[in-house]
Amino acid sequence: MARYIEAVCRQCRREGAKLYLKGDRCYSDKCAFSRRGYAPGQHGQGQARKKVSEYGIQLREKQKTRRIYGLLERQFRNYFEKAERQKGITGENLLVLLERRLDNVVFRLGFASSRTQARQLVRHGHFIVNGRRVDIPSFHVKAGDVIAVAEGSKDAPVIKEMAEGLATKTVPAWLELNAAGLSGKVQRFPTREEIDVPVQEHFIVELYSR
Template sequence: MARFRGSITKVSRRLGVALSPKAEKYLERRPYAPGEHGQSRRGKISEYALQLREKQKMKYLYGVLEKQFRNYYKKAVSQRGVTGDNLVKLLERRFDNVVFRAGFSPSRAGARQLVSHGHLMVNGKKVNIPSYQLQAGDVIEFRQKSQNMDAVTDSLNRAPESRIPTWVQVDKAQQKAVFVAVPEREEVQEQFNEQLVVELYSK
């Protein structure tokens, strides 16, 4: 399964946004781009560079590679409604993302590992595809042999209620979640501008 294997902290510093809990700590100490000239890089950023940076933010944030991200965009274009909103909704419906949103893991990378290792089920059936698109009403729960893992229990205990969105209903005691509804764009609080991504691909 293809995935990014580089340093997410370096990418976070380059893009100026924390893409993981670990990267958040690094950005607090070094809020500038990596490399010898990271602190001195200034100057006007071109329109294309801004659009590209927003695309990179979304790609790395949701943990998808270029080809997969472009396919999401093509699907968003083919759907009714605002393309940018559709793109965000498709990414938010990913199985690994919803597992992260539910608080089962402190990061999307960790959530992706839970899914790909076959620890979770959707509506009673094992699903190990991180990109699987959830539908409203889908029930997520751990397989019997994967229940009450220390890492999951710890993540749920640490996850504040405010971090779990209203469109994911979580039963912490049973380690179970329901994907209540596909979120509207205003319900997704992330540091990116998807409209710039649409403009980039529209050229």
């Protein structure tokens, strides 16, 4: 499957916001967005002075959300169409669907420093859901599901390194973390107030409704 392979810091600079795509590096002085907060490219510094159209604002919010969760255009559109069919507010439904992805839940529980790393760990079969190994990052968790590190993966260096910081990890209220058991539980679906992504989802709805 096609995937963005260039420097992910360029995505933050293009969107004009820190998207926390590289985990701990985004909180350090090495963060490219902190050092160069303007858009990438030869004319990047001048783009901030340009007036952005209504369509441009809507497009940027969609691209920002897509990049935060690491999705391709077709994947993202499919999520939107599913959210649109559900009862409730389409924009909020969309974000809840994205939060329910297994790679996102693994990230939220602190088992990975970024969604990108979480996606890789899931693909490599390091996690089980309700006792069964799941290696599909887009797998949708349900309320009551238990996500845990697979027994055979607990000695992996990347898992051991992650486990050292779990004791001080704060997780969203809709999740429950068992740091000692290297597991977590989905207590319920998140509310909009609990989804801390810097996006205005109503612009996405407006974009796809054009």
